[in-house]
Amino acid sequence: MNTRKVKETFLGGLIKNNPTFVLVLGTCPTIAMTTSLSQAFAMGLATTFVLLFSNLFVSLLRNVIPSKVRIPCYIVIISTFVIIVQMVMRKFLPELYETMQAFIALIVVNCIILARAESFASCNRPLYSVLDGFSMGLGFTGALCLIGIVREFVASGSFAGFAIPGFPTMSGVGASAFGFIAFGCLMALFNFVMQKLNERKEKMKAVSLPLSDGRVDELKEATK
Numbered sequence: 001m002n003t004r005k006v007k008e009t010f011l012g013g014l015i016k017n018n019p020t021f022v023l024v025l026g027t028c029p030t031i032a033m034t035t036s037l038s039q040a041f042a043m044g045l046a047t048t049f050v051l052l053f054s055n056l057f058v059s060l061l062r063n064v065i066p067s068k069v070r071i072p073c074y075i076v077i078i079s080t081f082v083i084i085v086q087m088v089m090r091k092f093l094p095e096l097y098e099t100m101q102a103f104i105a106l107i108v109v110n111c112i113i114l115a116r117a118e119s120f121a122s123c124n125r126p127l128y129s130v131l132d133g134f135s136m137g138l139g140f141t142g143a144l145c146l147i148g149i150v151r152e153f154v155a156s157g158s159f160a161g162f163a164i165p166g167f168p169t170m171s172g173v174g175a176s177a178f179g180f181i182a183f184g185c186l187m188a189l190f191n192f193v194m195q196k197l198n199e200r201k202e203k204m205k206a207v208s209l210p211l212s213d214g215r216v217d218e219l220k221e222a223t224k
Contacts, residue, residue, distance in 0.1 A: 009128055013135030020143035021190040025112045029103050030144060031179050037160045040148030041141065042096055043103065046089070048137025050081045050107050051116060055133035058121040065122075074117045075108060082107045112136060143186075150182045 019025045026047075033043040057077050058065075065073045086104055089097040097104070107113065116136055121129040149159070155178050157164050 005128065006131060009131045010135050013132065013137070013139040014142070015139075015194065017136075018139040018143060018190070019112045019136055020140055020147075021187045022194075023112075023115075024187070025115060026110055026140065027183075028106070029110070030147065030183060033100065033103055034144055034147040034151050034179060034183075036152045036156070036158075037145060037148040038096070039100060040144040042089075042093070042100060044137070044141025044144045046085045046104060047107055047110065047112070047140055048134065049085060050078060050110075051113050051137040051140075052130055052133040053081045054078045054113055055116055055121040055129040056126055058117045059124060059126045059129035062122045070118070070122065071114075074114060078113055078117070079108050112140060147179075147182055147186055150186065151179055154178060154182070 013019065017023055020027075020030055029043055029047075034040045054074070054077050058074060061073075061077075082105065085107070086097070086101070089100070089104065116132060120132050124132070152158055152160075153164075
């Protein structure tokens with residue numbers, strides 16, 4: 001097992017290739033299912049489950065699936081696990097399922113899941129594919145929950161379903177429009193922070209390299 005690849009795969013979905021804030025995939029459920037923290041978490045959890053197991057089975061069957069019909073085969077695999085999610089939610093969380101059922105069904109064609117099946121699971125061993133699915137799902141869930149917290153707090157005046165007394169609320173078009181604003185602002189903030197961290201990392205790497213006497217003072221000034 002390649003330890004470096006395991007680390008890169010696990011951190012990829014969380015940071016470098018975050019499906020929401022970096023790759024900007026799955027924006028439909030991101031906007032629609034983040035009006036509250038509970039919906040955001042449930043959507044992220046359902047997507048993570050489907051991602052993990054669809055990646056696993058695509059990887060296991062990658063040498064069996066004909067290349068000409070790989071996309072339909074991927075959709076059949078994904079649909080199987082989406083149906084399992086629907087059955088479980090309908091049985092144990094009927095009220096939540098009623099508000100989410102249309103978007104749970106749309107997980108079948110979620111571009112995050114299809115993209116990982118095509119670009120990663122079909123080219124890698126099961127262990128790495130499962131790790132990739134878990135990482136991407138965790139990154140997606142975290143992003144949805146973050147947006148859900150901000151939207152619920154500002155638009156509905158509550159947190160995790162508990163109302164905050166005296167806090168003003170939005171409704172209708174205002175609440176929907178704020179969803180796009182919150183998504184855009186959090187995406188910009190995430191990428192700004194990551195850019196600054198990468199710049200600092202590059203500067204530290206440059207300073208740690210052997211330097212000629214003429215370059216020492218220049219690099220010290222640059223890293224201040």
